[in-house]
Amino acid sequence: MTQISSERIASIEARKQELADAMARADVSPEEFVRLSKDYAAIEPVAAAAREVRRLRAELEVLNGMVADPTAEPELKEMASTEAEEIRHKLPQAERDLAVRLLPRDAADDRAAMLEIRAGTGGDEAALFAGDLLRMYQRFAETQGWRFELISASESDVGGFKEAIASINGAGVFARLKFESGVHRVQRVPVTESGGRIHTSAATVAVLPEAEDVDVQIDDKDLRIDVYRSSGPGGQSVNTTDSAVRITHLPTGLVVIQQDEKSQHKNKAKALKVLRTRLFEMERERLANERAGARKSMVGSGDRSERIRTYNFPQGRVTDHRINLTRHNLDEVLEGAGLTEIIDALVAEDEAERLAGLEDA
Numbered sequence: 316m317t318q319i320s321s322e323r324i325a326s327i328e329a330r331k332q333e334l335a336d337a338m339a340r341a342d343v344s345p346e347e348f349v350r351l352s353k354d355y356a357a358i359e360p361v362a363a364a365a366r367e368v369r370r371l372r373a374e375l376e377v378l379n380g381m382v383a384d385p386t387a388e389p390e391l392k393e394m395a396s397t398e399a400e401e402i403r404h405k406l407p408q409a410e411r412d413l414a415v416r417l418l419p420r421d422a423a424d425d426r427a428a429m430l431e432i433r434a435g436t437g438g439d440e441a442a443l444f445a446g447d448l449l450r451m452y453q454r455f456a457e458t459q460g461w462r463f464e465l466i467s468a469s470e471s472d473v474g475g476f477k478e479a480i481a482s483i484n485g486a487g488v489f490a491r492l493k494f495e496s497g498v499h500r501v502q503r504v505p506v507t508e509s510g511g512r513i514h515t516s517a518a519t520v521a522v523l524p525e526a527e528d529v530d531v532q533i534d535d536k537d538l539r540i541d542v543y544r545s546s547g548p549g550g551q552s553v554n555t556t557d558s559a560v561r562i563t564h565l566p567t568g569l570v571v572i573q574q575d576e577k578s579q580h581k582n583k584a585k586a587l588k589v590l591r592t593r594l595f596e597m598e599r600e601r602l603a604n605e606r607a608g609a610r611k612s613m614v615g616s617g618d619r620s621e622r623i624r625t626y627n628f629p630q631g632r633v634t635d636h637r638i639n640l641t642r643h644n645l646d647e648v649l650e651g652a653g654l655t656e657i658i659d660a661l662v663a664e665d666e667a668e669r670l671a672g673l674e675d676a
Contacts, residue, residue, distance in 0.1 A: 319365075319368065319410060321369070321372075324368060324369050324413075327358070327361055327365040328362050328365055330358055330362075331355070331359060331362040334351055334355040337351050338351045338352065360416060361413070361416045361417065364409070364412050364413040365413055367412075367413075368410055368413050371405055371406045371409055375399055375406065378398050378399035378402065411670070414670055415666050421489075421493075423489050423524035424487065424490035424493075425486075425487060426525055427482060427484040427485070427488050427524075427525040428483045428488045428493075428522050428523065428525060429466075429480065429481075429482055429522070429524075429589065430452055430480065430481045430482075430492070430520070430522055431478070431520070431521040431522075431523070432445050432449050432452075432476065432478070432518055432519070432520050432521075433445065433479075433518060434471070434475070434477050434478070434518050435498065435516070435517035435518050435519050436516060436517045437514065437515070437516025437517060438516075439471060439473045440501075440503075440505045440514055441475075441518055442473070442476055442477055443471075443473065443474055443475035443505075443506075444499075444516050444517075444518050444626075445476045445477070445518040446474060446475035447475075447649060448518055449479045450649070451649050451650070451654065452483070452492075452495075452651075453651070454650055454651025455651035455652075455654045455655070456483050458651050458652055458655070459488075460485060460486075461485030461486075461488055462484045463481060463482075463483050464481060464482045464484075465481050465575075466480040466482055466585050466589060467480045467572075467573055467575050467589075468480070468575065482525065489522065489525075491658055491662070492522045492658075493522050493524075494658065494661040494662070494665070495520050495522050496521050496623075498517050498518075498520075498622045498623060499517065499519075499520055499622065499623065499624050499625075499626065500516070500517045501516050501518075501627075501628070502514070502515050502625065502626070502627045502628065502629070503626075503627075503628035503629065504629070513629060517622065523593065523595070524595065524596070524599070525592050525595075526592045526595030531591045531594045533587070533590070533591065533594070537564060537565050538562055538564060538565065539562070539563040539565060540561070540562050540563075540583070541560070541562075541563075542557040542559065542560055542579055543557055543561070545558055545574040558574065558576065558578060558582060559572070559574035559579075559582060560579060560583045561573075561586075562587065564590055564594065569590060569593055571586045571587075571589045571593070572586070622636060623635065623636060626648075626649075627645070628645065630643070631643050631644070631645045631646070633645050633648050635657055635660070637661070637664075638660055638661060638664050640657065642656065642657070
């Protein structure tokens with residue numbers, strides 16, 4: 316692992332103190348204080364990790380000196396040797412923790428996320444599975460203390476969803492959920508299958524960082540807005556007023572339809588929120604492609620063979636194919652709580668790959 320110099324550690328701690336001093340100035344303006352507070356909150360955990368590395372290195376140096384001192388008492392040297400060995404075991408992990416905190420962060424990591432789930436191959440069973448995934452993420456959001464809001468949903472005839480879009484707000488939402496994008500495959504006996512045969516179906520998941528108003532400027536002349544009567548459930552007034560909204564972004568051809576609310580105004584606001592998020596992601600992908608070359612589409616086509624994870628009901632098994640992780644707690648995963656371990660493993664793998672990239676650079 317790349318060695319972090321003592322000078323780098325000192326500069327991190329000095330920057331933290333510099334921000335603390337600036338915040339304490341009597342003449343600091345409210346706006347400046349807010350900016351400084353954000354910078355301080357960002358560097359504080361980095362400085363804490365740096366301080367721990369510095370402390371362990373200093374202790375190890377003192378202990379090694381005691382062990383090498385020919386005038387030291389044998390008992391003291393033995394004690395120092397034992398303590399030095401303990402620190403030598405702790406130090407690599409502390410240095411890794413600091414290196415991870417120093418990795419370049421995705422600017423979108425702290426944002427809320429837009430979750431889009433669509434039924435793929437498998438007909439009615441795929442729609443039922445899409446509903447299972449939606450509930451899984453809703454329950455996972457609850458375990459994290461996040462706010463989960465269903466933006467729109469297109470139900471299938473047998474239950475489940477052909478498509479569902481939700482907004483998830485909270486601390487570090489996108490940083491945790493961005494690895495969920497891809498094709499999710501399910502293997503189970505459908506409720507409509509009388510012969511007891513196992514079927515394979517799929518649903519696609521896309522997790523996009525939510526855009527803020529300042530991120531994407533949408534010109535009214537670039538929009539075509541159509542209103543019509545909603546065809547879905549929602550009460551008599553939904554079907555007797557032109558409350559449904561379809562927004563077409565003319566430059567890109569993106570189309571967003573929203574009809575879940577009885578109010579045309581609310582449907583338009585939700586549709587614009589989804590449109591803004593999709594445009595923001597398009598720009599993020601364009602910039603990423605310029606830096607790293609063309610990369611695969613985030614969710615693929617929804618075909619059974621393109622999958623990031625398999626949920627096998629007969630075996631009670633969940634397998635994430637990207638990191639070859641298999642767990643036999645399917646029920647717990649679908650209840651949300653068991654998803655934590657999988658996401659933790661994906662985050663750790665991503666950190667390891669990026670650390671390796673720094674070493675190779």
